[in-house]
Amino acid sequence: MTLVTLSDVLQPALKGHYAVAGLVTLGWEDMRAYVAAAEAENVPVILQAGPGCREHTPLPVLGKMFRHLAGNASVPVVAHLDHGYTSDECRQALDAGFTSIMFDGSRHPLQQNIDETAAIAEMAHAAGVSCEGEIGFVGYSGGEASAGTDPEEAEKFARETAVDAMAISVGNVHLQQDKQGGLDEPRIRVIEAVTTVPLVIHGGSGVPVEQRTALARGSSICKFNIGTELRMAFGQALREAVSSDPSRFDRNSILKDTHDPVVAATRQVLSAFKAN
Template identity: 40%
Template sequence: MPLVPVTELLKKAEEGKYAVGAFNVNNMEIVQAIVAAAEAEKAPVIMQASQGAIKYAGIEYIYALANLAASKTSVPVALHLDHGTSFEQCMKCIRFGFTSVMIDGSKLPLQENIALTKKVIEVARATGVSVEAELGKIGGTEDDIHVDERDAFFTDPEEALTFVQQTGVDSLAIAIGTAHGQYKGVPKLDFARLEKIVGLVKIPIVLHGSSGVPDEAIQEAIGLGVRKVNIDTNIREAFTNACRQVVESNPKEIDPRKVLSPAREAATEVIRQKIRVFGSAGRA
């Protein structure tokens, strides 16, 4: 089936009180792994490409791979730009056929973030493309944030309400204690803050940096209203560890297919497990 907008998937997720997995793509094998997992679990799925992935594979390849994968599957698939930082980049992705874009103005002052988001929404709405925005700062795990500083980085519920009212954005990524990359310890999510934000904004909430967050914590967040959960690091770990095992066990192996096939299978298994955690299995 053709690629679908993320709003379509999140509307059903809200009705069913589950979350849709958004999995980062970097190459053909990971695209294949996402679709294989989604098919096996009969789940809707979001493929998303970061700026790094677009730079590595090329926007034409990313779109072509995702579009081909979607056309050959019976489950709904969306293609999303992850962490777009400029109006121009969002427009380029829309032109190439992405069905959803994220405009990340979280480093900007509130009114500038609102203005940038509104500018993207104006064009996206006319083309049927979903828009995700971000409020609060979701750091990398290398950021040394002390407990007393965390509050300054987390999303302010009242600001979230102002932001959503003034932009009309489709979904909102918030900072409640997750981080991008590998965690040094176990992340502690601010569920009270999440509950307050959900009660105020009444739109689907997105959780970034979810690799390494315990399954129970993810499920609690979904129970409170998170409808899109982003996973990248866990896929990278499974993929590269499988490659490493093949090369280490047979240093003379020169066939990329023999190195990458087990990696694709490992990624598929991780994605299947995440889909079950998110409650989206059987929802396609």
């Protein structure tokens, strides 16, 4: 059994100068491919159930899927709730067997975010699992604009919430399909100078790979969330599988053809976060 908490994988990453990928899942096919890729690279992996995933599949089912994969994996696997917006949702994830919950109060005023995140972190720790919080809103490509993380607020947030990981807004954007952006490294340096908690980058698909590697090896950023680029790889593989034989209609047969391409794309992502 290799089911572990977020702290179990991020604290060694912080000390060992590497990062762990938080991979955004949508269904059985991609989460199975992510674990296969992690085993091939011999690295831990964080399986993440975000809002879109939870709309499609109930949390109790996702918890069992994650735990089944972890129980048969040769590498550490974290079962992580991504962007939980309410205490009830976070409690449901705990009851479903998740080993890490991320509460997103980043749209709220600072003190409300601190108070709500601290209460959820306390609930998580009482259950023996980890908690990630977010300070500074990370926006969406073509949608809501980001609000960058203030380093003084980050220090207060980390100290008063006792979170195990802290997501920050430093030029990262959700759902970005290219890698033309890049992160605000001076802001990252100020934040890591006043905090000791592992830092998290949401919207990691939009960050150039070279910068991901440099920050994984040379900063307190220990977790990069990656979703969009792997969903794009899955979509391309699925289109090719459907188009290759118009007479084929069995979805299990079609979806099977996505496995190897998604494993290959995921291995590229994971390899960039390794230590020197």
